[in-house]
Structures are given as C-alpha cells and as structure tokens.
Amino acid sequence: xxxxxxxxxxxxxxxxxxxxxxxxxxxxxxxxxxxxxxxxxxxxxxxxxxxxxxxxxxxxxxxxxxxxxxxxxxxxxxxxxxxxxxxxxxxxxxxxxxxxxxxxxxxxxxxxxxxxxxxxxxxxxxxxxxxxxxxxxxxxxxxxxxxxxxxxxxxxxxxxxxxxxxxxxxxxxxxxxxxxxxxxxxxxxxxxxxxxxxxxxxxxxxxxxxxxxxxxxxxxxxxxxxxxxxxxxxxxxxxxxxxxxxxxxxxxxxxxxxxxxxxxxxxxxxxxxxxxxxxxxxxxxxxxxxxxxxxxxxxxxxxxxxxxxxxxxxxxxxxxxxxxxxxxxxxxxxxxxxxxxxxxxxxxxxxxxxxxxxxxxxxxxxxxxxxxxxxxxxxxxxxxxxxxxxxxxxxxxxxxxxxxxxxxxxxxxxxxxxxxxxxxxxxxxxxxxxxxxxxxxxxxxxxxxxxxxxxxxxxxxxxxxxxxxxxxxxxxxxxxxxxxxxxxxxxxxxxxx
Amino acid sequence: xxxxxxxxxxxxxxxxxxxxxxxxxxxxxxxxxxxxxxxxxxxxxxxxxxxxxxxxxxxxxxxxxxxxxxxxxxxxxxxxxxxxxxxxxxxxxxxxxxxxxxxxxxxxxxxxxxxxxxxxxxxxxxxxxxxxxxxxxxxxxxxxxxxxxxxxxxxxxxxxxxxxxxxxxxxxxxxxxxxxxxxxxxxxxxxxxxxxxxxxxxxxxxxxxxxxxxxxxxxxxxxxxxxxxxxxxxxxxxxxxxxxxxxxxxxxxxxxxxxxxxxxxxxxxxxxxxxxxxxxxxxxxxxxxxxxxxxxxxxxxxxxxxxxxxxxxxxxxxxxxxxxxxxxxxxxxxxxxxxxxxxxxxxxxxxxxxxxxxxxxxxxxxxxxxxxxxxxxxxxxxxxx
Numbered sequence: 056x057x058x059x060x061x062x063x064x065x066x067x068x069x070x071x072x073x074x075x076x077x078x079x080x081x082x083x084x085x086x087x088x089x090x091x092x093x094x095x096x097x098x099x100x101x102x103x104x105x106x107x108x109x110x111x112x113x114x115x116x117x118x119x120x121x122x123x124x125x126x127x128x129x130x131x132x133x134x135x136x137x138x139x140x141x142x143x144x145x146x147x148x149x150x151x152x153x154x155x156x157x158x159x160x161x162x163x164x165x166x167x168x169x170x171x172x173x174x175x176x177x178x179x180x181x182x183x184x185x186x187x188x189x190x191x192x193x194x195x196x197x198x199x200x201x202x203x204x205x206x207x208x209x210x211x212x213x214x215x216x217x218x219x220x221x222x223x224x225x226x227x228x229x230x231x232x233x234x235x236x237x238x239x240x241x242x243x244x245x246x247x248x249x250x251x252x253x254x255x256x257x258x259x260x261x262x263x264x265x266x267x268x269x270x271x272x273x274x275x276x277x278x279x280x281x282x283x284x285x286x287x288x289x290x291x292x293x294x295x296x297x298x299x300x301x302x303x304x305x306x307x308x309x310x311x312x313x314x315x316x317x318x319x320x321x322x323x324x325x326x327x328x329x330x331x332x333x334x335x336x337x338x339x340x341x342x343x344x345x346x347x348x349x350x351x352x353x354x355x356x357x358x359x360x361x362x363x364x365x366x367x368x369x370x371x372x373x374x375x376x377x378x379x380x381x382x383x384x385x386x387x388x389x390x391x392x393x394x395x396x397x398x399x400x401x402x403x404x405x406x407x408x409x410x411x412x413x414x415x416x417x418x419x420x421x422x423x424x425x426x427x428x429x430x431x432x433x434x435x436x437x438x439x440x441x442x443x444x445x446x447x448x449x450x451x452x453x454x455x456x457x458x459x460x461x462x463x464x465x466x467x468x469x470x471x472x473x474x475x476x477x478x479x480x481x482x483x484x485x486x487x488x489x490x491x492x493x494x495x496x497x498x499x500x501x502x503x504x505x506x507x508x509x510x511x512x513x514x515x516x517x518x519x520x521x522x523x524x525x526x527x528x529x530x531x532x533x534x535x536x537x538x539x540x541x542x543x544x545x546x547x548x549x550x551x552x
Numbered sequence: 553x554x555x556x557x558x559x560x561x562x563x564x565x566x567x568x569x570x571x572x573x574x575x576x577x578x579x580x581x582x583x584x585x586x587x588x589x590x591x592x593x594x595x596x597x598x599x600x601x602x603x604x605x606x607x608x609x610x611x612x613x614x615x616x617x618x619x620x621x622x623x624x625x626x627x628x629x630x631x632x633x634x635x636x637x638x639x640x641x642x643x644x645x646x647x648x649x650x651x652x653x654x655x656x657x658x659x660x661x662x663x664x665x666x667x668x669x670x671x672x673x674x675x676x677x678x679x680x681x682x683x684x685x686x687x688x689x690x691x692x693x694x695x696x697x698x699x700x701x702x703x704x705x706x707x708x709x710x711x712x713x714x715x716x717x718x719x720x721x722x723x724x725x726x727x728x729x730x731x732x733x734x735x736x737x738x739x740x741x742x743x744x745x746x747x748x749x750x751x752x753x754x755x756x757x758x759x760x761x762x763x764x765x766x767x768x769x770x771x772x773x774x775x776x777x778x779x780x781x782x783x784x785x786x787x788x789x790x791x792x793x794x795x796x797x798x799x800x801x802x803x804x805x806x807x808x809x810x811x812x813x814x815x816x817x818x819x820x821x822x823x824x825x826x827x828x829x830x831x832x833x834x835x836x837x838x839x840x841x842x843x844x845x846x847x848x849x850x851x852x853x854x855x856x857x858x859x860x861x862x863x864x865x866x867x868x869x870x871x872x873x874x875x876x877x878x879x880x881x882x883x884x885x886x887x888x889x890x891x892x893x894x895x896x897x898x899x900x901x902x903x904x905x906x907x908x909x910x911x912x913x914x915x916x917x918x919x920x921x922x923x924x925x926x927x928x929x930x931x932x933x934x935x936x937x
Contacts, residue, residue, distance in 0.1 A: 148820035149831035160832050167836075350827065473713065479592060482599055482705035485808075490784055490855050521858050522830055526784070529813075530850030533839035535832065 062135070064403055065159060065172035067142055070098020070388050072381025073178030074125040074397030080176075081132035083404040088170065089129070090137040090161065096129070097122055098180055098381075099200070100389040103208035114235040115207065116228075118270070118389075125393060139163055142228055143520035145175065146350045147376075150212070155180040160522070160535075167531040174376050174403045175377035176345055178396060181339035181382035184361070184442055185495050186221060187449040190293030191335065192457055195314025199336035203229050212238045216331035218317050220244040220291055223338045223440045224271065232279045242283045242328060244319050246337065248443050249287040255439035258432075289445065290320040292380045293333050326366050326526065341383050344492060346526045349518070350374045355513040358437050359386055360447065361498055370395060371404035377489075385428050385438075430494065447499065448506055455503070456496040458489020466500060470507040477501055477518050493518045558747045560586035560721065562906060563740055565728050565763060566755035568598035569704070569892065570884045572711035574753055576632070579718035586749065587712075587722045588742065590759075591826070594708035597757055597888065598895075600860035602780060602802050602814040603704045603895045604793055606643045607670050608696040609659075611869050613917035614890065615668055621897035622698065629876035633895070637703030639807060644852025646679060646686070646693040646845070652797040656694050658753060672695050685789045687845050701793055701804050704892055711895070728756075731766050733878060751880045751906055758823050758863045760871075760885035764920065768877045771923045772866050776888055777819035777828045777859035779835055782854040785809030794845070801841050811852060813842055816889055819859035821835045828859040856886035862888035872898060872918035875907060882906065883920055 058146035069091035077089035089096075097104040101122025112120055116205040128137075144160035151158075156173035183200045190196065199219060205211040212233060217240045219226050230243055278284070281450040296315025318327045343353055353362045363385040370378040380399040381392035398419055405415040449455060449463040461484050474480045477487065477500050486500060487493035493500075497518055505512045558792070562578055564571045567589025578585045589595075590718060605625055611671045629635045647653040656673070663671050671694045679693050716722060731752070754763045761773035790805040802814035817834040819867040821827070835857065842849050865871065865886040875881035882905055884898050891898075892893040897913070904911045 144830065144832050146829060146832065149833075151833075169832075218841070241729045436844060473709070476592070478595075479705075483592070483709070486857070488782075490853070492856060521828070521856060522832070523854055523857060526853045526855055528850065529781075529783070529839045529842060529852045532854065533843045533850065534835050535836035537833075537836070 056459070060088065060168075060170040061155065062086045062170065062172050062379070063366075064088070064174045064176065064400075065090060065157070065170065065405055066176045066178055067091075068098060068101060068178035068180055068381070069093070069096040069136075069138070069262075070178060070180050070381060070392065071122065071125060072180070072383070072392040072396035072399075073098065073176070074129050075393040076176045076193050076380050076400040077134040078125070078129045078132045078177055079397045079400035080403055081082065081134035082172070083400070084409045085133040085400070085404050085407055087132075088137055088172070089134050090140045090142065094137070094139050096126065096136070096138070099204065101125075102204055107207050108210040109207070109236075115232055116235070129522075137163070141525045141526045142345065145345070162527050162531055165528070165531060167527060167535050169535065174406065175378070176370070176399050176403065177377065177383055178377045178381045178392075179342050179345055179383045180392075181386060182342045182494060183336060184338045184340045184447075185344060185499050186335040186337050186445065186446060187453050187455055187499055188291045188293060188335070189453050190295060190314070192454050193293050193295050193312060193314045195331055196293050196333045196335065199226055199229050199334040200339070202334045203232070206232060206236075209298060212236055213240075213332045217334065218242050218330045218332070219334045219336070219448075220246065220288070220317070221335050221337040222247045222442065223336055224436065225336050225339075227275055227278050229334070231274050231352075231415060232281050234281055234510070240282055240492040242285060243278070243292065243331070244288045244317070244321070245286045246288045246291065246443055246446060247286070247440060248289075251439055253443075255435050258438055285319070285321050288319050288321045290325075291446070292318045294318055296409050324536060337446060338388055338440060339382065340496065340498060341385060343383075343517075344494065344520050346372070346377075346379060346383065347520045348522050348524050349377055350380070351530060353517060355501075355511065356385065358434075358441065360442060360502070361386075362501070369396070370399035371402060387433060390429035391426055394422040394429060397422040398426065429545060434535070447502055449499070453472075455499050456484075456486035456489065458491050458495070459485045461486040461496075463503065466503050467507050470504055475504065475508060476516055477504065478516075480504065481518060487518045492524065493522060558745060560584065562586070562751045563588060563626075563738060563747060563749040563751060564753040564755055565740075566757055566760070566885075567593040567712065567722060567724065567747070568596060568755060568757050569594070569708045569711060569895035570598075570887065570898055571753070571755035572598075572708055572715060573895045574755060574884065574902045575715035575720040575722075575899070576711050576718070577899045577903030579715045579720045581903060583903075583907060584719040584721065585715075585753075586747065587715075587720065588726050588728055588740070588747070589722065589724045590727045592724045593712045593722065594705050597860045597862040598708040599705040600780070600858055601704045601862075601892050602804070602812055603637075603701045603892060604643065604802065604804075605638060605702050606696065606699040606793070607893070608643045608694065608699055609645055609795060611868055612662065612666065614894065615663075615666070617894055617897050617913055617915075619668075619670065619899070621894050621903065624896035624900075625702075625893070628702075628896070631764075632707075632710040634706065636707040636710055637807075638700060640698060640700035641704070642682070642695055642697045643795065644674070644679065644682070644693045644695040645795040645797055646791050647691040647797055648689070648845070649691060649798065653691050654704065655797055656692070659839040660694060670698070672696070675913075682792060683790060683794065685846050685848060686794070687847060690845075695792070699793070701788050701806070704894075707892075707895070711899075716839065722766070728763075731763065738880070742872065749925060752882070753902055754881065754883045757885055757886060758861045760863055764871075767875055767881060769875060769920055770888075771871060771920060771926065773886060774864045774866070775821055775823045775861055776864045777821035777861055778814060778816045778889060779819045779830055779838070779857060779859045781813040781838075781854050781857045782837060783811040783813075784855045786811060786852060787847070796841060796845075799841050799846065801838070803842060805848070810855075811849070815841065819860045821859065823861050826861065828861065830859055861883045864888040867922075870898075870918055871920045872901060873915045873920065876919070876921040876924065903920035
C-alpha cells in the first residue's frame with residue numbers, strides 16, 4: 056500500500072520555468088514537489104544538461120549551458136524532486152477530502168500513484184508545430200527538435216544526406232550545433248516567405264535593442280558561410296523510395312518505403328535532392344493537453360497561430376489554484392520562461408500566506424523587469440517566422456492525423472458533411488482519438504475547419520480533452536491503492552433481475 | 553419568411569438520439585418537426601455512450617419496447633441510409649460466482665414467466681468457447697446472440713440527416729429559455745427569438761427535468777456521468793459484448809481493435825457548464841474488474857477516458873409518453889445506460905402518439921405521473937381523451 060504524498064505546491068515540468076518556480080517557491084517556505092517526466096532536469100531546451108555526453112561546450116553553445124545556473128539554486132532550495140514521473144490526471148471535485156486540494160494521478164516506472172497539492176504550477180512547455188507535407192510520415196523524416204534531443208542526450212548526429220527544412224531560429228541553431236560537431240547538412244530549405252522580412256521590420260526596433268540580435272546574427276553568418284541555404288521555399292515534399300539495404304532506418308511495415316529524396320520549389324524553380332534524413336521544423340506551440348483537461352480556458356493567438364491558455368500577469372488561470380509558467384502559457388522563449396516561473400511562484404507563495412502582497416510585489420520587481428527584457432524583440436521574430444499557410448493547411452492525401460491516418464481531403468470533405476467543429480470531426484473520423492490525443496493534429500484540424508467554413512479558429516474551437524493526458528496501462532490503474540470511500544461509493548443502477 | 557421559419561407543426565427540444573428519432577418518424581408520417589438543440593446533435597449522452605444494442609438485461613417494462621426496437625436495428629440501413637456501425641456479435645452477462653449464477657437463473661425464470669425467450673443460459677464451457685480470453689473460473693452466463701453494438705455518434709447523425717432529408721429541420725446552438733402555452737400554441741422562447749408550435753416534445757436528456765418542472769410535473773431526475781475508458785487498438789480477442797452481474801462492467805472490442813470499458817461508475821458532472829471530471833479511484837475499481845475477468849488486459853494501454861452528462865431516474869426506467877399536466881406535450885427522457893438501443897422505437901412511439909393518439913406498445917410504466925403522489929386517474933384521462 057503506497058501512501059499518498061502531500062505538498063503545498065506541485066510544479067509539473069523541470070524545464071527553465073519549472074526549475075525556477077520550484078526554487079523560488081521553496082525559498083519562500085512553500086512545501087514544493089517538482090515532478091518531471093524525464094530522468095534528469097532541463098526540459099527540452101536544456102535537455103540532458105546534467106548527463107549529455109557532449110563535453111565540449113562550444114558544440115551546444117553557451118545558451119544551452121545557461122541552464123546549469125538553475126540547478127544549484129534548485130538543489131539548495133529544499134524542494135523535492137520527482138523525476139521519471141508522468142502526470143495523467145488532476146482531480147478537484149472527485150477527491151475524498153476537499154481540504155487536501157488537488158489529487159494528482161501520476162506514474163513512475165509503470166506504477167500509478169496519487170499525490171495531493173493545494174496549488175499547481177503547470178510548466179509543461181511547448182511542442183513542435185506539426186509540419187504536414189506529403190510524405191511527412193515516411194521513415195527518415197523527423198522533426199529538427201527531435202534530432203536536437205538526440206544530439207543533446209546521446210551525442211547522436213545524422214549521417215550523410217541530411218536536409219533541414221522549415222523556418223525559425225531552431226533550424227539555424229541546430230545547423231550551427233552540427234557544424235560545431237563537424238557535421239555539414241546538405242541544405243537548409245528556408246520556407247520563410249519572401250517579403251516577410253519587410254513585414255517584420257515594423258517590429259525591428261524591439262529586435263535591434265534585444266539580447267537576441269548579436270547572438271542571432273553571428274550564428275546566421277557562420278551557418279551561411281558553410282551550409283547551402285535555399286530561401287523562399289514555397290513547396291516541399293518528402294518522396295519515397297524502396298528502403299535501401301544497409302540503411303539503419305526503420306522500414307515502413309506496409310510497403311518497405313522510406314525517404315529517398317526531397318522535392319522543393321523556390322523562386323519558381325523545382326529541384327529534387329537525394330536525402331536520407333529530412334529534419335522539419337516550423338516553430339513551437341504550447342502543449343495544452345494537461346491545461347485543457349483541468350479546465351483552463353484557451354484562446355487562439357492570431358500571430359503565433361496556435362491555442363494558448365488564458366493567463367494573467369502571474370500565470371494565473373480561470374481555475375483557482377492552477378497557474379501556468381513558461382512556454383506552456385504562450386511561447387516567449389527559454390529566457391522568459393525562468394522569469395515567468397519565478398513570478399508564478401511568488402504569487403503562489405502569497406496565496407499560501409507565506410508572503411504579503413507587498414512582499415510579493417517587491418520580490419517580483421526584478422523577475423518582471425528581466426521578463427520584459429527577455430521578450431524584447433520577440434514580436435519581430437514571431438512575425439518573421441510565422442509558419443506559412445501552405446505548410447499549415449495541407450490538401451489532398453497529405454496526412455493530418457498521424458495516429459489514425461486521416462488525410463487533409465477527408466477533414467475538408469467532412470466539414471461539408473455537417474461536422475463544423477473538431478469534436479464532431481473527432482467523433483466522425485476518429486482524428487484526435489489516437490495515442491497522441493491530438494497533439495499532432497489539433498492546430499491543423501482547427502485551421503482546416505476554419506478555412507473551409509470561412510470563420511476564425513477561435514470560433515471553431517479545439518478538441519475537448521480529458522484525462523488521462525498520457526497513456527497508462529489498465530494494470531497500472533487497477534493497482535491504484537483502494538480507499539474505503541472508493542469501495543463504498545455509490546455504484547449506479549443495479550442490473551434488473 | 554422569418555415568421556414561417558419560426559413555426560413548426562411540432563417542436564422537439566433536444567437533438568440527441570431520442571429527439572432525432574422522433575423527428576425521423578414524424579417526417580416519415582409527413583410531419584416536419586423542428587429540433588432545437590442547445591449544443592450540437594449528439595453532443596451529450598447520445599454521442600458518448602457505450603453503443604450497446606441490447607435486449608439483454610432489460611427492466612421488465614422495457615422488454616417489449618426493446619424487442620420492437622430490435623426489429624428496426626436489424627434493418628437500420630433501410631431506415632437511415634447508414635449501417636451505423638452495427639455489429640451483431642451478441643451480448644452476454646457473465647456469472648463470476650455462485651451468487652451471480654443464482655441471480656441470472658432467477659432472471660431467466662422471470663423472463664420465461666412473462667413469455668420472453670430471447671435470453672438464453674449458457675454454461676461455463678460455452679462461455680469459454682465464445683470468449684476464450686475470459687478467466688477460466690467463469691461460471692456461466694446469459695446470452696442474446698442477436699444483440700450487438702453500434703457507433704452512437706454515427707447513429708444519431710444518421711437519424712438526424714435522414715429526418716432532415718424528409719423535411720425535418722434542425723437548429724443547433726440554440727438555448728430554450730422559457731415555455732408557455734397560449735391560445736393552443738406552445739410559445740418557445742429561446743436565445744434566438746420566439747418559436748411556436750401546437751405540439752411540443754421534451755427530449756432534453758439531463759436537462760429535461762427543467763422543462764417538466766415548468767409544466768408543473770417535476771421529476772426526480774439525477775444528472776449523472778457514467779465513465780468510459782477506451783484502449784489503444786489491440787489484436788482481436790472478443791466478439792460479444794460482456795456485461796457483469798455482481799459487479800458492474802460493460803466490456804466490448806470494436807472492429808478497429810480498441811476496447812471500450814464501461815460499467816456505470818460515475819464521474820462528477822456539472823450540467824450548467826457541460827463539464828465532467830473522471831473519478832480515477834472509481835475507474836481503478838472498474839479496471840480491477842476487467843483485469844480479474846480478462847487477465848491479459850493488464851497490459852492494455854488506456855488512451856482516453858470520458859463521461860457524458862446523462863439523465864437517470866430513480867427507478868431505472870425512463871419517462872415516455874404524454875404530459876400529465878398539459879395537452880400536446882410529450883416526454884422522452886431519463887435513459888442513462890439503457891437508451892441507445894431503444895432510440896429507434898421510442899421515436900416511433902412518440903410520433904404515433906402525436907399522429908394517431910395511441911401506441912401499440914405498453915408505455916404505462918413509463919408515465920411521468922408515477923412521480924406524483926396520487927391522481928392515477930389523470931393518466932387514464934390522457935390516454936383516452
């Protein structure tokens with residue numbers, strides 16, 4: 056029988072926001088648990104910072120190693136750390152004892168447990184935006200972020216015939232990190248539309264005075280000097296061929312097909328390049344599944360073209376006791392994330408009676424100023440790197456829901472069959488019902504329906520997600536400790552005799 | 553034109569299966585009803601139930617209706633131009649121990665005493681032959697081989713679209729605020745204006761008691777959220793739907809390999825906010841039942857859970873039939889856990905009551921009057937007058 060753990064604050068996610076939030080809360084006397092899915096802290100941006108085999112710091116760069124500055128304060132803070140733990144449910148109304156706050160269901164090593172928390176800070180961060188192009192489900196095609204995780208956590212680099220494609224700073228960052236490790240990708244196909252720079256220049260003042268400018272330009276220069284960059288790519292396809300003998304990649308079980316080449320159009324010319332790996336990336340979006348399942352309202356961000364939770368200046372949401380810190384509350388980057396974590400923690404400390412409002416306000420002055428500096432210049436980036444329409448709104452046989460293999464044509468057609476929203480679409484086509492629970496398809500489906508109906512994505516809405524937000528086995532659930540209450544609880548109608 | 557659009561011969565409040573089925577049967581009789589649905593068709597119970605198409609284990613009063621509904625299910629494509637995902641692989645209720653065996657044997661006797669032979673006892677060997685994956689300690693069961701399951705959302709949609717193709721109208725996203733009878737017409741005040749009709753049907757599911765209360769015939773309706781879990785796709789191991797006896801369980805594997813686990817344990821629901829919260833400790837109890845009966849399910853992966861907002865009546869049977877206080881008002885609600893299979897026939901019953909004043913099926917036990925103290929004669933008058 057496993058005892059339930061209790062705390063005042065549960066922080067979910069050990070990226071910069073979560074680490075900073077847990078540290079700050081614990082420093083102010085809040086009994087805090089930091090729970091994270093990975094085996095070591097860092098989230099995605101600082102993934103594997105305590106365990107990476109890449110010891111030469113010049114390869115990953117100083118921005119990556121900045122993450123280390125969050126570790127020592129966390130270790131000293133007194134917060135409890137729970138790694139390798141995946142949250143699958145958060146309960147408020149079905150808890151046995153309401154004075155204990157939330158009841159959180161999570162699993163460690165295949166064992167389901169519960170813990171109680173008065174307050175929760177969700178610091179679950181972002182995920183990569185889906186990039187639905189023809190052939191994106193072929194073996195050999197993956198996201199640039201995933202490739203970067205392999206680099207950070209295992210020191211793995213791709214072999215010959217690697218192409219990067221998409222838009223956004225991450226593509227250039229990873230190209231640069233590969234160069235530092237002695238790997239030159241064959242090409243970087245930049246899908247930023249021509250003329251977009253002009254549109255973004257409206258926000259250039261913010262960017263010119265931001266900390267991103269100097270670093271960004273230096274990195275760009277180094278990549279441009281060594282890697283073939285194709286600008287203004289307007290069309291992109293991953294083309295299959297028979298999986299080659301001797302290639303380490305997985306074979307497609309159905310027809311032995313894998314990535315063989317990449318066809319793209321830029322400046323009116325179409326070209327095909329042989330390729331073994333295609334690494335796609337077009338920005339990151341908040342991962343809203345846990346927030347949505349707990350009842351946090353979402354709003355559509357017109358610039359970043361994604362759903363984001365509605366949060367106040369402390370990360371507070373419409374659900375009392377639940378706040379959000381970091382990119383999970385709206386994309387603002389790693390530097391901003393740690394400051395948002397501190398701000399959320401100060402508000403929580405105040406709400407738990409550890410700080411007066413005046414003390415909270417005094418302590419938050421510095422993180423708030425740092426946050427404002429950290430987001431300077433983001434509007435420029437966000438405008439410049441907004442994912443282009445043709446790569447967000449696929450047509451024809453391009454797969455939209457990867458789990459259930461639903462195509463763009465099916466989704467578009469189904470709107471006219473009387474499915475005006477994603478939940479009807481889900482019930483009719485099964486898109487969003489697979490193991491990823493809509494993470495790969497949600498924004499695409501919302502935007503496709505909006506386009507077909509000629510209404511805004513806000514009006515269309517999003518999937519209605521419930522717990523479990525991550526899969527668990529029936530056996531794990533069955534082994535949850537029983538309480539007298541759960542044994543006695545009223546079962547519905549007895550079967551007639 | 554607007555004026556015409558705001559009147560109809562019948563207004564049906566609620567676009568679930570019962571509302572859509574009523575609209576279809578009326579349309580077939582040439583009566584073009586208007587369905588007013590506050591969310592979208594099949595948003596609540598009708599879209600998220602377990603999809604059981606069963607005559608098995610019905611309350612005695614429901615048996616004749618259920619058997620009649622089955623006749624429609626067997627030809628569902630002819631009725632609604634869609635097979636609704638109906639798989640006819642049987643339903644069985646299994647006995648885990650001696651007490652369960654006794655319960656089922658008593659049940660069978662009751663069925664036979666009333667002349668019903670659709671439920672059949674099968675012994676342990678036959679249960680294991682039909683369901684090899686079940687625990688070897690199973691003791692036997694009751695089976696209806698002609699039962700099965702279908703897709704609830706798809707079915708409700710099919711009824712809705714067929715009804716519309718025959719002249720019924722549907723408005724979604726419209727909230728009924730107030731009802732009033734005046735000069736032989738129902739005045740239905742909504743958040744999109746006033747609608748009028750001589751006849752009104754209450755198919756408002758978990759919100760139907762609000763309408764009944766406005767009519768001076770309050771009912772003890774309980775909005776409940778029976779919980780469901782579904783797994784990721786698994787290799788085929790189960791044909792019939794399996795129900796529990798001593799402990800609640802509803803267990804089926806669909807054609808796509810996913811396994812649906814129900815049983816009626818309840819979530820927290822807030823019917824004002826259309827919100828539910830699953831009770832994981834209760835789900836854990838349900839998971840234990842499944843793993844006891846089907847040991848290999850320990851490794852199955854739960855991909856999601858949900859709970860609809862449904863209407864439960866204290867005696868476990870729905871409200872069907874005319875109002876006990878008002879002329880030209882009919883009710884069909886309170887079906888949680890047993891409404892899906894009955895949808896096709898209940899719509900016909902209501903339609904027959906409206907167009908001919910009577911129905912061939914015995915609906916007295918479902919009268920709304922049963923929740924009132926005294927005045928059974930009120931119901932009699934309504935049947936004959």
